[in-house]
Amino acid sequence: MTALSCRIRLLLVALLAALPLAARAAPAPAGKPITIGFDIELTGGLAPNGRAALLAMQIWERNTNAHGGLLGRPVKLVYYDDQSNPALVPGIVTKLLDVDHVDLLIGGNGTNVVAPAMPVAIAHHLTLLGLFGLDVNHSFHYRRYFSIIPAGGMHPTQSFSQGFFAVAAELKPKPRTVALVGADAEFSQNALRGAREMAEHYGFKVVYSGTYPPNTADYTPVVRAIAAHHPDLVFVGSYPPDSVGMIRAAHEVGLKARMFGGGMVGLQATAIKTELGPLLNGIVNYDFWLPVKGLATAKARAFLKEYQAAAAKVNGVDKLGFYLPPFAYADLEVLGQAVRGIGGFDQAKLAAYLRSHTFQTVVGPIKFGPNGEWAAPRVLETQFQGVKGHGIKQFTDPKTEVILWPAIYRNGAVRTPYQTAAKP
Numbered sequence: 001m002t003a004l005s006c007r008i009r010l011l012l013v014a015l016l017a018a019l020p021l022a023a024r025a026a027p028a029p030a031g032k033p034i035t036i037g038f039d040i041e042l043t044g045g046l047a048p049n050g051r052a053a054l055l056a057m058q059i060w061e062r063n064t065n066a067h068g069g070l071l072g073r074p075v076k077l078v079y080y081d082d083q084s085n086p087a088l089v090p091g092i093v094t095k096l097l098d099v100d101h102v103d104l105l106i107g108g109n110g111t112n113v114v115a116p117a118m119p120v121a122i123a124h125h126l127t128l129l130g131l132f133g134l135d136v137n138h139s140f141h142y143r144r145y146f147s148i149i150p151a152g153g154m155h156p157t158q159s160f161s162q163g164f165f166a167v168a169a170e171l172k173p174k175p176r177t178v179a180l181v182g183a184d185a186e187f188s189q190n191a192l193r194g195a196r197e198m199a200e201h202y203g204f205k206v207v208y209s210g211t212y213p214p215n216t217a218d219y220t221p222v223v224r225a226i227a228a229h230h231p232d233l234v235f236v237g238s239y240p241p242d243s244v245g246m247i248r249a250a251h252e253v254g255l256k257a258r259m260f261g262g263g264m265v266g267l268q269a270t271a272i273k274t275e276l277g278p279l280l281n282g283i284v285n286y287d288f289w290l291p292v293k294g295l296a297t298a299k300a301r302a303f304l305k306e307y308q309a310a311a312a313k314v315n316g317v318d319k320l321g322f323y324l325p326p327f328a329y330a331d332l333e334v335l336g337q338a339v340r341g342i343g344g345f346d347q348a349k350l351a352a353y354l355r356s357h358t359f360q361t362v363v364g365p366i367k368f369g370p371n372g373e374w375a376a377p378r379v380l381e382t383q384f385q386g387v388k389g390h391g392i393k394q395f396t397d398p399k400t401e402v403i404l405w406p407a408i409y410r411n412g413a414v415r416t417p418y419q420t421a422a423k424p
Contacts, residue, residue, distance in 0.1 A: 029069025033076035044070030044084025052318035056325035112185035151372025157194025163381025175232030179208035182237030191237030218250035240266030268323035282421030330361035
């Protein structure tokens with residue numbers, strides 16, 4: 001070997017050593033895949049969110065395998081459509097455990113489908129991460145349950161609705177009365193419980209409290225019953241189909257209130273935003289993430305760029321991905337970091353690690369409190385303003401969905417009353 005070639009070889013070795021680890025090719029994962037099982041809503045009322053969550057999880061799966069897998073092994077997602085039907089969940093979870101023999105289990109998306117998985121997970125002494133389950137653990141008190149939802153703290157249902165009542169309390173003159181309404185189902189019951197507690201905390205009198213069957217088709221009688229009590233505020237705890245139905249009925253009846261909205265799931269989904277268009281105007285509602293300063297970190301923007309590129313090629317998924325996809329990705333980021341942390345799948349060790357560590361994710365750091373919820377809540381209260389037509393591009397503009405609360409993210413002022421704010 002000549003002196004020149006030797007020097008060149010040494011230079012190449014030095015350059016390789018200077019490269020950051022992320023820039024070097026990761027060794028290909030090998031061996032039997034690590035399987036992660038879950039039920040997901042690919043059809044039914046929660047499908048707009050479920051399909052978006054699945055795409056985000058598949059991106060995590062692809063990225064993880066491209067960077068060496070998990071514990072040096074490839075990861076594989078194993079899932080079944082629960083059809084947004086809580087009754088199907090226990091059977092699916094049992095199949096994942098007894099037939100597919102998955103290594104790890106996570107919950108589906110949403111309170112109504114996470115809750116039915118809990119008894120099975122408890123019976124098998126499993127650690128379970130639930131996605132967007134509102135205070136699911138309040139009746140189980142299971143030490144191995146952890147929730148991926150910004151409505152955290154020691155009182156998650158109050159965290160979920162606090163923004164609505166905090167905004168209302170600042171109105172001049174202060175409203176006096178509130179109507180509470182939702183479906184006769186797990187999510188709505190939890191949401192309304194927290195709303196009732198927040199109404200009392202802020203000094204609002206509940207003049208109407210009602211529920212409707214989850215399969216309700218005509219919401220006009222529900223809205224008329226509310227309107228008959230002339231409430232200043234109307235808080236709705238609803239899933240996507242009834243959120244749409246309640247909004248259409250409110251316009252048909254001509255509902256008059258200072259504020260209307262609160263806990264309406266579905267209005268965060270791009271497909272429902274474009275479906276309703278101007279009917280969204282004036283609604284004050286929760287959200288969990290928007291591409292604004294303080295939330296849209298470089299890591300979050302990089303994920304959204306990847307997600308949106310993938311979503312453009314897939315039918316039936318949220319094209320913007322602001323609501324559920326970042327949290328679905330974070331769900332698996334947390335799980336993956338915990339598995340690496342303990343070097344395996346021991347369920348007791350996994351739960352202990354989740355309880356004692358902070359996890360870096362696309363939605364920011366996540367730390368769990370003693371009840372398995374996020375140690376600190378991060379719920380937004382927003383209002384749709386100036387929506388015109390049904391185009392998708394307008395929903396990328398922060399001026400269309402203004403953040404009212406908390407103050408650190410506030411970028412606009414609330415418009416009231418609802419019947420005036422509802423005009424484009």
